[in-house]
Amino acid sequence: MPHLPRLATAADRPAIEAIVHAAYAPYISRIGRAPGPMHDDYAARIAAGQVHVLEQDGAIQGLVVLIPQPSSLQLDNIAVAPASHGQGLGRALLVFAEQQAAAAGAVTLYTNAAMVENIALYRRIGYTETHRGEENGFQRAYMRKELKKESPSFL
Numbered sequence: 001m002p003h004l005p006r007l008a009t010a011a012d013r014p015a016i017e018a019i020v021h022a023a024y025a026p027y028i029s030r031i032g033r034a035p036g037p038m039h040d041d042y043a044a045r046i047a048a049g050q051v052h053v054l055e056q057d058g059a060i061q062g063l064v065v066l067i068p069q070p071s072s073l074q075l076d077n078i079a080v081a082p083a084s085h086g087q088g089l090g091r092a093l094l095v096f097a098e099q100q101a102a103a104a105g106a107v108t109l110y111t112n113a114a115m116v117e118n119i120a121l122y123r124r125i126g127y128t129e130t131h132r133g134e135e136n137g138f139q140r141a142y143m144r145k146e147l148k149k150e151s152p153s154f155l
Helices: 010-031 042-047 089-101 116-124
Strands: 051-056 059-069 072-080 106-112 128-135 138-146
Touching (some): 010 051, 010 059, 010 072, 042 051, 051 089, 059 089, 072 089, 089 106, 106 116, 116 138
Parallel strands (some): 072 106
Antiparallel strands (some): 051 059, 106 138
């Protein structure tokens, strides 16, 4: 069972970038260029407190990038080391993202329109495609999942 994700630190950046590269490299031929997450500034994302990592057996095996938006929490990136696929880490990261987004009432995300398996997965777990468009030269599918807002706890 994976531990809970923790905020990434600057020391985690090499592992984060290695996982992102390994996770997204297979899509280069399908998209025709490196996917957007491969170009992200992870040092800046970490400094902004937007990256959480998931460790297993003492090593970072997955990450999620969460960016606050006015009416939602944007799931900007989720990636799991290919060697750790099938162990429930991606699911744990998605659950964590939705827990973090509960106060905002919704999770939003976008994925490359060519990543049809990702779109199908998000639909299966309750995301609705809101629209498609081009951004930064990528054809993207935008999705949203409404969540029940958590009641504040006054314990």
